[in-house]
Amino acid sequence: MPTTAPASVAARPRPRRRGRLALLTGALTVALAAPALAAPPAADATDYTLAVDPTRRGPAIDDTMYGVFFEDINRAADGGLYAELVQNRSFEYDRADNASYTPLTSWDTTGSAKVVNDDGRLNARNRSYLSLSGGSSVTNSGYGTGITVRKGERYDFSVWARTDRATALTVTLRDAGGELARARKVAVRGGWTKYTAAFTATRASTTGRLAVAADGPVALDMVSLFPKDTYKGRPNGLRKDLAEKIAALDPGFVRFPGGCLVNTGSHEGYDAASGYQRKRSYQWKDTVGPVEERATNANFWGYNQSYGLGYYEYFQFAEDIGAMPLPVVPALVTGCGQNKATDDPALLKRHVQDTLDLIEFANGPVTSEWGRKRAEMGHPKPFGLTHLEVGNEENLPDEFFARFKEFRAAIEAKYPDVTVISNSGPDDSGTTFDRAWQLNRDAEVDMVDEHYYNSPQWFLENNARYDSYDRNGPKVFLGEYASQDNRFRNALSEAAFMTGLERNADVVKLASYAPLLARTDSVQWRPDMIWFDGRKSWGSTSYEVQKLFMNNTGDRVVPSTASGTPATTAPITGAVGLSTWATSAAYNDVKVTGADGKTLLSDDFSAGDGKWTRAAGRGTWKIEDGAYVQSDTAAEDTLVTAGDPGWQNYDLHVKATKKAGKEGFLVAFGVQDTGNHYWWNLGGWGNTRSAVEKTTGGAKQTLTEDGTKIETGRSYDLDVKVRGRQVTLYLDGKKWGEFTDDAEAEPFRQVVTEDEKTGELIVKVVNAQDTAARTRIDLGTRNVAPTARLTTLQGAPDAENTADATPIAPRTSTLRGIGRQFTYTFPADSVTFLRIKTRG
Template structure:
């Protein structure tokens, strides 16, 4: 096989084209990227039930909490009356009959401590009937104390009202443990009320993000981050939808909400109730934290907004466009831009400034809806037009992302494109890009590397959610195979080749906690102790780091290579002079591509990064996180590119002309 390198420049590659999509699915936020270790810290969780069009919740204020029994069992009551915040009004009223009685938290799979590391515990408490004594905070394992601190309790004089006080303690781990028990106990008999109990590792990035997960994100060098979803934007009910205004400000004033994925795959057989029924959102990562995350990893923010519709797959609820309530959705969009970009003395810019960021975040893009589509009862196109008019009346510079619906094969998709093709040429800045989603088998990706070759060039595409699915289901790390990742890499050669059409692209979903995943495959898997990148992670990393600035003409060579099950594209980094070749070998044997550099002249050795493993079914897991990994080597361009069996190779050749 031979590849002739052309000197004809084709499509300019948008800077930051390869990005990330974050949705709070698979415990990606609470229990994941959000470094909080306590589960149901504000005694506000609910238990979720239901099916399409009929969802409901039951109070579960005490979920995850239990009384200790080593010194006898104290009394736990979940009450309201004098809350620290009316937004989450329930709190724990604990009564110890004897000294040493207390309560402990489930903390997902239990507390994980690393020897020598420190953790900060904060909680609100009110000594209701506790004239003396202190509060002990511990992490224990099999009865032994692994970390401990005693907090001096503030006592009110007799016959006076005791207010809520914020307490803080630092725990230092004396050993490394898993499945530890976080416990709070009273040193004397009495009654104390507790709320917003938090335990955070002191190495949490910005005091918010779990460090190993943050580092994996930053290591991808993403161009943008789409957030906060996904279906949770819409909610299974409109009451359940994601309201960005409830996610900013003091964490005690952020309303806990049930997660849309708590009722994934409910059925009559399981009583409309699954093992994830207590999956809730504390909003500890809210819109401020998402913007902050973008800044810290160097990604442009791309928030997505609800358009007055609950999830079209899961619900029939909507706000009609002629109802006064619809204006709330439009105003939320305009106010969000002010929150992100407005001066520190503006209404919503002042909220951002008070949270610690007086400078604007530099928002340039907003998504209008998630996977919305036009029906006889739902005028999504009219809703899009209403949002476009409201946003651009005040912020004409903001780029808007439209929706092509949940797939790329149905009538819904065709109708969407008819709408955008009609409106975009007629109205400047009407739609920056149309969001397309596809979760498909590997063979589809291989067969459609030319998918965007014939797309119109005047309407751009955001490849917003895509993933190869060799298999699908809950809790399947083995779904992230090398073969699936190679199919994605092959498809992306076509996406890159058509960079004048596809301006943004992101894999989905991003995170999955082992044992807590409603959806597989996913890019990054983790448990309480560690995290790892899947083969798909490495494909995204290689693309994110090696996009170049312009593609070079393939002149049909990609079609000839496809006959050999080899998929390739070539780009040029005009800043460095590097030729960048991306090549997938979908064969069980090694292949070599001979190179003709044409008018380019190699100015040094080629640098090759290779993704491969032991066959297409290879995958990474917690026990074996490096079964599929990257390797690097140098070579002489005159010797061509050696492609190991079932591999993805990125080659950078320094050149002069």
């Protein structure tokens, strides 16, 4: 990015202005009773300075700075935020979607029961229904261990039913211990009609079952059970505890519905004869209108989604929590590790029109086609859509951008006030990232969405990432980011990084941690912000950090400077290693030579593999035809190592051959152990690119990359030269790349903002080290009150919030002795916010 001095940039007017008064909603009353954190003895502390310059004005911070990103991953929607308790309620599961599925997945039947797909269906989008004979029954087990009910709470049952003659349904809610509520009788007669009943639970259970028994022949569809107590009491609503935890963040925006599920699918379109086709990309029109008329689709993440939680519900939830809605629509170019661009002008034209229709659905008057549809669903007033994103993590930047321009031109022509957001691919750097950014700059795109998931080390090293971004170029939407675990050390590194986001609020206009939700028995991605099971939910350590920042953002940055931690950079040291990832590969002629020419290791494997150490379960290694071969093409991260962890300044030579599998091969250096090393990953990511990755504490970050692909059966000569912190790499004798790993992982970070309404300075300090930081704070020329509100997150770096314990939670108290200058010791491994009232 071109380097220019940071400057304040005028922000687009927002639909609301949110107060930033509370440190942590609901926690303050209890927290005020807690004692202030004791400062460690000065002898154990590191000395720092923090100086605030109130005579200068930093960038304004938009109310929408921090938000949330929702994607239906980890069962975030069905079985999660969407409060429906019945799984596969419309009998639409199918082996075409998931090899383990049948139309009766999550159902048990007795007597004569079969799933039917014929002209007698409920409607065109509900392909299948259940036919029961008299005396038969069907029982649903919900999600996970079963249906969770709470004693004394009400549950609303509904079903669509059809019969040729009058009959009755007996509906029960029970578990292995017996009834959970009094059974209900439902009389059924005639064609497809919706019938309802209500239960009040007489006891609690997490293993409940919903059963429907038929007195006579009957057809059933859309069998449903909802808690009455949904968020805001809405029918077809949201699980209350999850929605409340999201609302407690006070998010400025909600990005939805993804994520990878937006733009990945093998089919498009609707076929009235067979119902909706399988595994198509997410299309918003599938998700609105009466719930029983919405499609069911195969989710990118391997399970089905009912679309009961659809675009109307997303818009409504954003409105309920005072957040800006930010939908993402498919760009007809796959992302998330896939490389396919749809070349169909008619299909592109339809998707562009669908996007225009979406804006009309959100903003149009009730006299318009889609505004009328919104009004019919219960919301005559427009939702006030101002931002919309096209595409997500496309790996083909040129193909994506050609299609993006079609969307942008159409939207700007009809809706010039809507900001159209582009993206920069799936990573924080590399050839795709650079090309995407160049295209976005050249076309003067308003905003670019960046995504990255990296190690805590990377977040500590990259606090200044946005300092050098062009102040006159596209703004940044950091739509997905997280450190690669859910322990407090990860949250600390994210907090340190967030101080840099705020300092650069004139460039970084929107930011959201991702993913948002994870059901414990359906985890496909970690880390996640909020965890839950059928019974309860809890915030991760990262949730607590996000909540602290989001509830205390401030309106403007107040320029400040702080001293740093003395540098401790040392040469790269470590042993060497060989590995594979979903590939079989052969290695030979391994040689390590010191900078003085002395041979440290030489192995042609003629004497076996005795020089190498491998952990149990890491692939299948053995000597074959004079080479060291890993033969399991399903195994990942099969690292074997040799040598001394103290080695430095050496040359590594390896001969490598890919034998079979999806990727190439990996050669490691600077190996301390299996969770701390560098490796040269050739033919990685499905053999789409190559990179050097640094692994720290088991979490990876990319240092340099290109588009090199590896051929099966071809022998490659690999050479790695390590000198101090500089590494140079050669492929078949030609220089492939180089890097210098000298970025400092600064553990002491800070930013100061101002709440203009309350007149408070908000001093935010992250101390991500095991030593306390005794700090001299100079607030400049301001007159200040003698006390401040102090909130601290502090704990062991390995601490993790769970269902049973939340060791990382805010402690809030009053700090006395505040003046223009004062000293405070920030505890080791802590995030501390000081709200200081100014006078005059």
